[in-house]
Amino acid sequence: MDERVAPPVSGRGAQSAQVPQRFGLNARETDGDWQDAAEALDGPPVKLRTTVTEEHPKTILSFNQSPDIPFDRSINAYRGCEHGCVYCFARPTHAYHDLSPGLDFETRLFAKPDAAQLLRETLAKPKYRPRPIAMGTNTDPYQPIEARYRITREVLEVCLEARHPVTITTKSSRVLRDIDLLAELARRRLVAVAISVTSLDPHLSGLLEPRASSPAKRLAALGELVRAEIPAHISIAPVIPAITDEFMEGLIAQAGALGIGSASWIPLRLPHEVAPLFREWLSVHYPDRAGKVMSIVRQIRSGKDNDPGFFTRMRPTGVWADLFRARFNLACKRAGIAKARFELDCSQFRKPEVGGQMRLL
Template identity: 50%
Template sequence: MSPRHPSLPPALRLRARGALANETGRFESERREAFHDGWDLPEEERLLRTEVRTERPRSALTWNRSPDLPFDRSINPYRGCEHGCIYCFARPTHAYLNLSPGLDFETRLIARPGIAAVLERELRSRSYRVAPVALGTNTDPYQPIESTHRLMREILEVLRDFRHPTAITTKGTLIERDLDLLAPMAADGLLRVGISVTTLDPDLSRRLEPRAPPPARRLQTIRRLTGAGIPVRAMIAPVIPGLTDPELDRIVEAVAEAGAVAASWIMLRLPLEVAPLVRAWAEDHYPGRADKMMGRIREVHGGRDYDPSWGKRMRGEGIWSDLLARRFRLATARHGLDRAQPPLRCDLFRPPPRPGDQLTLL
C-alpha cells in the first residue's frame, strides 16, 4: 500500500473509491495540500461521502465534430460519476468546474434538473435536423444518483415522444428500470444500447470500477435487454495493456453467450490528469505489474502516456495494438459478433403536438 497522498486529510477515510488523490485542478492558481497543524489533538475520522449539487442547464445537446466518433450530438444529464472508474477519460472535465479530476470527480457530482424540458425546446427548433443522439458518452447516465434524480427517465420520455433515434452507453443496471420505454423504441428501430464490460474478474472490477455493477451483473443486464428485444453492443472498453488484455477473447465469448449482437473495443486512454491517477492506482493495487502496464501503454501510444491524435487515440498503434485488433477480429467472427448493425431510423422523427397547437389538414 502506497503512502497517503498529501492532498488527502489524514483523518479522511475512503471506501469503494477509485482515485487515491484529490490533486488541485489544472486551472487553479494555487495547489492545496493537507498537513499537520502541530496541535497534538486526535482528529475524528470522517468517511468521504458523495455530494450532489444541481445546475440549471442552458442547453441539452452537446455537439462534436470528432472523426473518431460515429455521432455528432450527445446529452449528459450528470457531471462527474460515482462509479469511480479510475481510467475514466472524462475525469479532466471536472477541472473546468474548479474541482479535482481525482476524488472530486467521483464524489462531488452535479445533476442537471430540467434538462428534459430544454431538450424538448431544442428538438422543436425549426433549424433542428435529426440524427442519432448519444447518451453516456462522457459520464454514465445510469450511475447510482439516477435512482433519485430520474433525469435519464425524463430525457427518454422526450426522445420517445419525438421518435428520435437514440444510442445509450452504460455499465449501470438502472437501465433495466426503463425497459417500458426502451423496448418500444427498439422495436421501431430507434434504439441501440452499449454495455461496457472491462473485465470478467470481479476482484479486478471492484478495484478498477469500485461502485459499478460487477461483471456478472452486467452480463445479466445484457440478457435482460436482449430478452426485451433491445439490440446490445458489448463495449470491451477500455482494454488495458498488461492488465486486462489477456481476457479479450473470454469477454467476447461471455457477451456473445449473454445475447449481445455486436462488440467493439477501445484502447485505454490517459488524457491529462488521468495518467498520474492510473499510475498511482497501479502502483498501489498491482505493484508487481505497474511498470509493465505503464510501459505497454506507452508502447501503444508512441512512447507517451497518451497520444490524442485523430485515428490513434482510440486504438493506439504498433505491434501490440495490431495484435489486439487481430485477436478481436478473430474472436468476434468466431462468435458471430462481427456483423454491422443496421442504422437507426431517422425518418420517424416527428415533434409531438402540444395543447393548443393547430391541427394539420393532412
C-alpha cells in the same frame, strides 16, 4: 526515515484529490510533520460522502465535429460520476470548475433536472433536424443518482414522444429499469444500447470501477436486452494491458452465447490528469506490474502516456496494439459476432409539444 504508504481509499477509484494545475488553482504545500500527526489532531478521516448539486443550463444538447466518433450530438444529464472508474477519460472536465479530477469527480456530482424540458424545446425549434443523440459519452446516464433523479428516463420519454433516435452507453444494469421505454423505442428502430464490461473478475472490477455494476450483472443485463429485442452491443472498454486484456476472449465468448451481435474494444486512454491518477492507482493496487503496464501503454501511444490525435486516440499502433486487435477479431469470429452497426431511423421524427401546444399533424 519512516516512509509511510497511505492505505487505499476504500470504495473509490481515485486515491487522491489530484488537484488540477492546468487552470491555475493554487496548490498548497503541506508540512510533512503535520500530515503525520493529522489523525491524532483531527481524529480519523471522515468517510467520503457523495453530494449532488443541481444546475440549470440554458441548453442540453452538445454538438461536436470530431471526425472519429460516430455521433455529432450528445446529452449528459450529470457531471461527475459516482461509479468512480479510475481510468475515466471524462475526469479532466471537473478541473474546468476548479474541482479535483480525482475524488471530487466521483463524490461532488452535478445533476441537470431540466434536461428533458430543454431537449423538448430544442427538438421543437423550426430548424432542428434529427440525428441520433448519444447518451453516456461523458458520464454514465445510469449512475446511482439516476434512481432518485430519473433524468435519463425523462429524456427517453421525450425521445419516444418525438420519435427521435438515441443511443446509450453505460456500465450499469440499472438500464433495465427503463426496459419498457427501450423496448418501445426499439420496436420503432430508435434505440441501441451498449454496455461496457472490462473484466470477468468482480474483485478487479471493485478496484477499477468500485460503484459500477458487477461484471456478472452487466452481462445479465445484456442478455435481458437481447430477450426484449433491444439492439445490444458489448463494449470491452477500456482494455488495460497486463490488467484486463486477459478477459477479452472470455467476455466475447459470453456475449456470443447471450446472442449479442455487435462488439467493440477501446484501448486505455490517459488524457491530462487521468495519467497521474492511474499511475497512483497502479502504485496502490498493482505495484508489482505498474512499470510493465505503463511501458505497454506508451508503446501503443507512440511513446507517450496519451495520444490525443483524431483517429489515433481510438486506434493505437505498434506490436501490442496489433496483438490485441488480432485477438479481438479472432474471438469475435469464434463467437459469431460481426462488426454490426445499428442503423437507427430518423424519418419518423415529429416535433414534440411545448407549453401545451398541440401538434397540428
